[in-house]
Amino acid sequence: LAKTTQPISMDSYEGQEVNITCSHNNIATNDYITWYQQFPSQGPRFIIQGYKTKVTNEVASLFIPADRKSSTLSLPRVSLSDTAVYYCLVGENTGGFKTIFGAGTRLFVKA
Amino acid sequence: DTAVSQTPKYLVTQMGNDKSIKCEQNLGHDTMYWYKQDSKKFLKIMFSYNNKELIINETVPNRFSPKSPDKAHLNLHINSLELGDSAVYFCASSPRTGSHTIYFGEGSWLTVV
Numbered sequence: 001l002a003k004t005t006q007p008i009s010m011d012s013y014e015g016q017e018v019n020i021t022c023s024h025n026n027i028a029t030n031d032y033i034t035w036y037q038q039f040p041s042q043g044p045r046f047i048i049q050g051y052k053t054k055v056t057n058e059v060a061s062l063f064i065p066a067d068r069k070s071s072t073l074s075l076p077r078v079s080l081s082d083t084a085v086y087y088c089l090v091g092e093n094t095g096g097f098k099t100i101f102g103a104g105t106r107l108f109v110k111a
Numbered sequence: 112d113t114a115v116s117q118t119p120k121y122l123v124t125q126m127g128n129d130k131s132i133k134c135e136q137n138l139g140h141d142t143m144y145w146y147k148q149d150s151k152k153f154l155k156i157m158f159s160y161n162n163k164e165l166i167i168n169e170t171v172p173n174r175f176s177p178k179s180p181d182k183a184h185l186n187l188h189i190n191s192l193e194l195g196d197s198a199v200y201f202c203a204s205s206p207r208t209g210s211h212t213i214y215f216g217e218g219s220w221l222t223v224v
Contacts, residue, residue, distance in 0.1 A: 043215025
């Protein structure tokens with residue numbers, strides 16, 4: 001399984017764009033990149049998933065360079081309610097048993 | 112309607128007791144899981160259950176035993192509770208074992224005193 005490295009924490013202000021980068025140097029050919037969001041006292045929630053280039057949904061965008069050794073989760077115009085832990089996962093699309101969550105990035109959004 | 116629900120949400124119990132946490136999903140998913148999140152917030156998978164097949168994480172003590180009466184339910188029974196079992200336990204499900212998209216419950220806070 002590809003190991004991931006993310007910043008431990010980040011601070012931002014409301015209305016700003018936040019970019020969280022995840023390094024995964026030993027990503028394998030069959031690996032997908034998935035991001036989850038976890039609010040305090042709740043379970044993680046799927047945000048976005050991608051394999052290469054760019055993926056966008058109503059919540060975020062995911063940028064993946066050609067070498068796929070890193071990825072960047074982009075949250076446009078964050079609000080206070082975006083304060084959460086964001087996890088980057090890399091692995092084959094083979095189900096939760098091989099899904100290992102790292103320490104994640106704790107995002108603090110300030111007013 | 113809650114997609115993945117687990118009960119109880121909070122549980123305080125003494126060392127040596129046996130307790131169970133129940134989980135139900137109404138998403139029609141084939142695969143269910145139990146995760147443990149410790150005080151350092153690391154989220155680790157404990158079990159994966161796809162229909163009648165249970166996949167056990169060998170690092171989990173055998174005091175922990177999942178039971179699945181049907182594919183919509185996966186309960187977790189813990190024998191002889193220890194202080195180190197204190198954690199948040201999350202139940203989750205996914206459409207199939209080939210899915211990387213996992214839906215989590217809200218967690219069960221277990222405190223062993």
